[in-house]
Amino acid sequence: xxxxxxxxxxxxxxxxxxxKKLVDIFGSQNVSDKDVDLYPYxxxxxxxxxxxxxxxVIPENxxxxxxxxxxxxxxxxxxxxxxxxNNVGGLTIPEKGGIIVDFGKKMNRILHVNENMMYALLxxxxxxxxxxxxxxxxxxxxxxxxxFAPPYAGVVGNALxxxxxxxxxxxxxxxxxxxxxxxxxxxxxxxxxxxCFYGKDNADPDSWWCRYPMPDxxxxxxNWQGMTGLITKCAxxxxxxxxxxxxxxxxxxxxxxVATVMxxxxxxxxxxxxxxxxIEVTKLTIGITKPKKFPGEPDFALLLPIxxxxxxxxxxxNEILLDTIENLKNEGINMVLLDVDEFVKIxxxxxxxxxxxxxxxxxxxxxxxxxxxGSYAPTHKLEDLIQxxxxxxxxxxxxxxxxxxxxxxxxxGIFRPIIPYNKFKEGEEEKxxxxxxxxxxxxLDAGCIPYKTPIWMTEKMRKKINEGWLxxxxxxxxxxxxxxxxxxxxxxx
Amino acid sequence: MISIQxxxxxxxxxxxxxxxxxIEEKEFYxxxxxxxxxxxxxxxxxYPLTVIFEGDEIKFERGxxxxxxxxxxxxxxxxxxxxxxxxxxxxxxxKGIIKLEGLGNDSEKxxxxxxxxxxxxxxxxxxxxxxxxxxxxxxx
Numbered sequence: 001x002x003x004x005x006x007x008x009x010x011x012x013x014x015x016x017x018x019x020k021k022l023v024d025i026f027g028s029q030n031v032s033d034k035d036v037d038l039y040p041y042x043x044x045x046x047x048x049x050x051x052x053x054x055x056x057v058i059p060e061n062x063x064x065x066x067x068x069x070x071x072x073x074x075x076x077x078x079x080x081x082x083x084x085x086n087n088v089g090g091l092t093i094p095e096k097g098g099i100i101v102d103f104g105k106k107m108n109r110i111l112h113v114n115e116n117m118m119y120a121l122l123x124x125x126x127x128x129x130x131x132x133x134x135x136x137x138x139x140x141x142x143x144x145x146x147x148f149a150p151p152y153a154g155v156v157g158n159a160l161x162x163x164x165x166x167x168x169x170x171x172x173x174x175x176x177x178x179x180x181x182x183x184x185x186x187x188x189x190x191x192x193x194x195x196c197f198y199g200k201d202n203a204d205p206d207s208w209w210c211r212y213p214m215p216d217x218x219x220x221x222x223n224w225q226g227m228t229g230l231i232t233k234c235a236x237x238x239x240x241x242x243x244x245x246x247x248x249x250x251x252x253x254x255x256x257x258v259a260t261v262m263x264x265x266x267x268x269x270x271x272x273x274x275x276x277x278x279i280e281v282t283k284l285t286i287g288i289t290k291p292k293k294f295p296g297e298p299d300f301a302l303l304l305p306i307x308x309x310x311x312x313x314x315x316x317x318n319e320i321l322l323d324t325i326e327n328l329k330n331e332g333i334n335m336v337l338l339d340v341d342e343f344v345k346i347x348x349x350x351x352x353x354x355x356x357x358x359x360x361x362x363x364x365x366x367x368x369x370x371x372x373x374g375s376y377a378p379t380h381k382l383e384d385l386i387q388x389x390x391x392x393x394x395x396x397x398x399x400x401x402x403x404x405x406x407x408x409x410x411x412x413g414i415f416r417p418i419i420p421y422n423k424f425k426e427g428e429e430e431k432x433x434x435x436x437x438x439x440x441x442x443x444l445d446a447g448c449i450p451y452k453t454p455i456w457m458t459e460k461m462r463k464k465i466n467e468g469w470l471x472x473x474x475x476x477x478x479x480x481x482x483x484x485x486x487x488x489x490x491x492x493x
Numbered sequence: 494m495i496s497i498q499x500x501x502x503x504x505x506x507x508x509x510x511x512x513x514x515x516i517e518e519k520e521f522y523x524x525x526x527x528x529x530x531x532x533x534x535x536x537x538x539x540y541p542l543t544v545i546f547e548g549d550e551i552k553f554e555r556g557x558x559x560x561x562x563x564x565x566x567x568x569x570x571x572x573x574x575x576x577x578x579x580x581x582x583x584x585x586x587x588k589g590i591i592k593l594e595g596l597g598n599d600s601e602k603x604x605x606x607x608x609x610x611x612x613x614x615x616x617x618x619x620x621x622x623x624x625x626x627x628x629x630x631x632x633x
Binding site: 251253279282283286288291292294295296297298334335336337338339341342343344345346347348349350352 | 501502503506507510511538539540555568569570572573576577614617618620623624625
């Protein structure tokens with residue numbers, strides 16, 4: 001593990017001098033050190049231990065941020081980037097105190113959309129709701145892809161942390177869909193990565209179209225949880241918004257049969273997405289707070305959207321999907337397949353929150369707390385994972401909430417047990433954490449790789465990761481951030 | 494006013510949803526009020542469910558009661574086909590894809606069953622408004 005001395009962040013400079021400098025840079029309206037302002041940044045939905053920042057700042061431009069980074073680097077003051085605090089991993093809890101840089105308030109502009117090469121250039125604070133509205137109103141022929149996240153969650157954070165989306169069966173990780181980044185490194189230099197690297201001073205807004213074939217420096221920022229630099233611009237790919245669309249709802253009977261269905265449907269290459277949730281979650285969605293599964297009900301609900309540019313193509317995709325389902329049924333898998341628009345009208349319209357993304361999904365946001373083990377998973381082990389994790393939920397008397405996805409036509413999958421809970425009920429956090437820890441142990445043993453990882457989880461991972469990787473990781477971190485000012489503590493740095 | 498039990502299983506939840514949309518309709522009240530019948534819905538692949546009409550109450554019981562007045566057996570897809578007008582209930586019965594027991598020659602029972610179940614499903618299926626929160630501004 002990287003050994004960093006515990007430090008007093010005001011060892012080199014007095015607290016009041018830091019405040020004065022921050023006011024000089026950002027203006028007094030955009031800086032605070034008051035507890036009442038700092039408190040909301042000290043915790044998130046998870047059971048991760050809260051920690052107060054010392055200051056928050058609201059930046060407007062790169063010039064301010066360059067001065068800030070240089071100042072923090074000379075004075076060894078931590079910087080924690082923040083968008084809307086919706087991650088489920090304690091990622092913006094300032095473990096070592098320091099300065100929260102809140103991008104969500106002012107650096108939230110959609111800077112450019114290139115309709116031809118289909119990308120959007122964004123500042124870090126742009127939200128899913130904002131991007132969707134902008135595209136719907138101005139570029140209806142283009143679409144972005146959305147995760148099961150509320151409209152106020154950040155696009156850039158999700159892409160940088162390899163989140164998923166409702167086209168994941170086709171596209172895979174959102175990290176793969178980044179065309180370019182602008183980043184401020186610890187010495188205050190601004191680097192542009194990707195095809196936007198041409199241009200000595202500024203980049204042409206139409207030059208953010210690709211990340212290859214130069215050495216792919218993006219890898220030293222993607223998935224690093226803000227530990228290697230401060231991202232100030234990000235170009236994300238957009239896709240054609242085809243006119244023919246339909247989503248199927250499938251109810252799959254038999255706890256582990258869903259894994260076969262997901263893999264087979266993913267391999268057809270005709271669906272945009274394959275996502276599955278425990279059947280109990282459909283009940284959580286309509287307000288049943290402690291739902292049970294009854295005999296005779298399906299174990300999992302699947303959503304299978306298809307889309308196409310022409311009716312002919314749509315019909316062909318539809319036929320392939322229906323044939324695949326029919327074959328699975330003939331092989332003995334019991335399932336029902338329905339048009340989801342028809343299903344929700346009969347079942348409950350609130351289920352639409354899974355379709356009309358981005359959306360505030362009731363089962364995720366209704367409670368004060370939410371935690372999970374969100375991981376990339378080997379799809380051939382899904383059966384084993386489902387069985388073991390379902391047992392753990394029942395052992396702890398907590399409603400099973402397993403969310404899964406197929407990524408890139410079944411090359412890999414997502415396995416994500418989720419636990420909504422009451423943060424303010426005594427003993428609840430300890431109870432869910434105990435379950436989560438047991439889930440983590442089972443899943444790491446199966447080779448799952450968590451993303452948006454809290455510190456206690458990376459500590460467990462480090463025990464399993466090869467020494468060469470850990471050494472290289474530390475070398476890169478130390479090289480890019482020798483004073484450990486960028487989001488220190490993440491990945492146990 | 495008809496009161497409908499808050500159920501916890503999928504099929505009852507769906508039926509509650511369907512019936513609730515008509516709860517303020519006079520015609521629905523007239524049909525349900527004192528009907529005092531037990532109707533079994535047996536959806537293929539799922540489980541049988543008994544819907545109990547008692548006074549002004551609608552209740553649900555998982556399983557098939559022995560003293561059911563009406564039993565309807567069909568698949569979920571057929572139910573949606575009928576609700577969405579792709580399948581005519583009579584011809585579906587003729588084709589054997591729905592099985593209906595217990596109606597005999599009781600035309601009043603038939604009319605009430607038709608109105609309470611099929612008309613309600615058709616109304617839910619054909620509702621053009623798909624926004625729950627627009628429909629339920631008072632509650633959410």
